Amino acid sequence: MEKFKKRAVKYLDIIEFGDWKFKLYSMKYNELRVTPEIEKTIKTILPDWIKKNSQRNDFPNYKIGTVIIHEAKDSILVVVNWWVYENVIQNHVYCSEYKHPYKFVDISSKGLRFCVWEMNILWHERNLWVKHVLKKSDNPDWNSYLNHYYVLDYAA
Template identity: 30%
Template sequence: MAFAEKYLLALPPVEIAGRQLKRYHVTSDPAGIEPEVEKAAYALLPELLPPPDGTAAAGFVVLHRGDDTGAYLNTYSWVWDNVLHFGGAAAGQAALDCPDTDPTHFVRVDRSWIGCVWELAPLGHERDAWVRHMLTPDAPDLAGYLADALPSGTTGTGTGTGVGAGAGR
């Protein structure tokens, strides 16, 4: 299997089920993820989020459109002050027990997998941003955390080069 980086697009945060979520999209297609796949994925998001526990209701989402019929939704929510909760779903992927090849038919995936190599690109940045804005200051800065996203680019660079913000599409 030949490996190739994919495009990573950082999108503005959204509020879903009372939780503010940064958004990252991963795809091989420079045009981005199809709107119908995004809409279907985000409709399932509330089912993947943990209940409130007193931690700032924030986290991030990675939506990945595979090169075949598959689409993958990974949700990472901050809980217990400094712990990352994971919830996952997939569509169009028989190997993950999806009922069909429709990339908009998302079902919850209850495996202990937290993401593939392309989906993991934001994790290090998000950890550092949480420490920088929520754990280190005298007063947590949720707005600062939400504004601090990994730049759009490719999944391997994290430098904001390639596609997206300021680089053209």
């Protein structure tokens, strides 16, 4: 087991396609390791992932969520979350090996969800959802939710 260290985190952009909007974050185990074009790759394949997985249940779907590209110690994880059923996160996790960084496999069925570093972002997103959507349920402030994001440079 490795001793806990902070990880570099960066808010990147909002990805939009169709009616969907996702906040995109980057997280790195090793700040010096660069996987060329990884953001572009995720932006390209995300619509297919969403099309496949957003039909799995009949819950109300707000078509708003987060994507975390985590260049972890041994692999690249992409944690995709979107809000359903008022206050629930639909979650899917994809993984690729560094030797094949653009070949992702859906590992959601293996029960993995998110790690201790990714939880910082998700906790922040949870608090924003409560503040801008649930506490304003008569008139949710979608734009405020989307325009606020996790801003720390390192996930503690």
